[in-house]
Amino acid sequence: MKLSFRWYGESDPVKLKYIRQIPNMRSVVTAVYDVPVGEVWSRESIAKLKEDVENAGLIFDIVESVPVHEDIKLGKPTRDKYIENYQENIRRLSEAGVKCICYNFMPVFDWTRTQLDKELEDGSTALVYYKDQLEKMDPLNGELALPGWDSSYKKEDLKALFEDYSKIDKEALWGNLKYFLEKIIPVAEQSDIVMAIHPDDPPFDIFGLPRIITGEVNIDRFLKLVDSPSNGLTICTGSLGCTKSNDIYKMIDKYSAQGRIHFMHVRNVKILDDGSFEESAHFSACGSLDIVKIMEILHKNKFEGYLRPDHGRMIWGETGRPGYGLYDRALGASYITGIWEALGKLK
Numbered sequence: 001m002k003l004s005f006r007w008y009g010e011s012d013p014v015k016l017k018y019i020r021q022i023p024n025m026r027s028v029v030t031a032v033y034d035v036p037v038g039e040v041w042s043r044e045s046i047a048k049l050k051e052d053v054e055n056a057g058l059i060f061d062i063v064e065s066v067p068v069h070e071d072i073k074l075g076k077p078t079r080d081k082y083i084e085n086y087q088e089n090i091r092r093l094s095e096a097g098v099k100c101i102c103y104n105f106m107p108v109f110d111w112t113r114t115q116l117d118k119e120l121e122d123g124s125t126a127l128v129y130y131k132d133q134l135e136k137m138d139p140l141n142g143e144l145a146l147p148g149w150d151s152s153y154k155k156e157d158l159k160a161l162f163e164d165y166s167k168i169d170k171e172a173l174w175g176n177l178k179y180f181l182e183k184i185i186p187v188a189e190q191s192d193i194v195m196a197i198h199p200d201d202p203p204f205d206i207f208g209l210p211r212i213i214t215g216e217v218n219i220d221r222f223l224k225l226v227d228s229p230s231n232g233l234t235i236c237t238g239s240l241g242c243t244k245s246n247d248i249y250k251m252i253d254k255y256s257a258q259g260r261i262h263f264m265h266v267r268n269v270k271i272l273d274d275g276s277f278e279e280s281a282h283f284s285a286c287g288s289l290d291i292v293k294i295m296e297i298l299h300k301n302k303f304e305g306y307l308r309p310d311h312g313r314m315i316w317g318e319t320g321r322p323g324y325g326l327y328d329r330a331l332g333a334s335y336i337t338g339i340w341e342a343l344g345k346l347k
């Protein structure tokens with residue numbers, strides 16, 4: 001596995017030099033943040049990212065995310081222009097040495113939580129999803145802004161988007177995804193890049209918006225849309241694993257054996273009785289997932305893709321971007337590295 005760590009660019013309070021100090025750290029997962037969704041990333045911005053990462057002694061070869069414009073997801077006539085931009089971004093990232101691109105196909109909102117600073121028993125804070133809190137949220141009314149969401153949406157834009165999505169169903173979304181993949185996967189193949197779709201987080205419909213990358217049956221369907229190794233997966237254990245209806249171990253075994261997992265997001269999550277969930281420390285006993293079992297499956301299938309610790313709690317007084325502090329993610333990285341080393345030695 002290639003251990004990596006997400007970094008939000010120069011404005012990230014977590015410095016590259018600190019990421020470099022995490023044992024076994026290899027790659028920085030980042031993106032160009034100065035360009036609106038759907039536009040072409042400038043070669044200068046890409047080169048600057050590469051230079052910053054390499055100057056810190058780390059590797060720039062994986063990007064998360066190149067976001068997909070809503071017009072592509074909605075299948076609007078303007079999608080072709082945005083798909084051409086997307087193809088150009090793939091080519092430019094390839095020129096800079098990138099080998100893997102993570103993206104998602106979630107309508108409107110990226111990952112959704114109902115609270116970002118829930119205090120856990122040990123005094124740390126974590127991101128949580130409580131059903132009763134969600135029922136009180138209305139994205140179209142109220143000053144609702146969460147870091148997983150694009151804050152550039154104005155209320156009117158959101159209303160228009162919800163209106164657009166009310167006119168398409170899941171099958172239409174599947175069709176729009178297929179249209180997109182058929183245009184970008186050949187470019188990825190020519191560019192020696194693998195695409196890795198992130199599952200929907202959480203993996204069920206939210207606010208009436210359709211979600212399709214949600215579990216095994218749908219991921220099987222996704223992989224067949226364009227049957228190429230370049231059309232692959234990011235398996236996010238906390239996203240797919242936050243509902244008991246997904247057998248996360250079976251999915252990791254199956255898709256890693258098929259060589260279709262290019263990127264792993266490894267984190268733990270505690271599933272509550274009513275289907276709500278809390279993000280927890282990476283250590284297995286802190287949540288509902290068996291992290292050793294996950295790493296064992298990857299090791300058995302000789303996983304050579306990228307892997308990063310995912311959201312961490314806020315601990316030791318750290319403040320910053322919820323889910324993306326340094327300390328708890330660094331603990332997660334070390335824990336994962338420890339398991340991986342042991343799996344290699346205790347044969």
Ligand SMILES: [Mn+2]
Nearest residue numbers: 236239265310
């Ligand atoms: Mn993830």
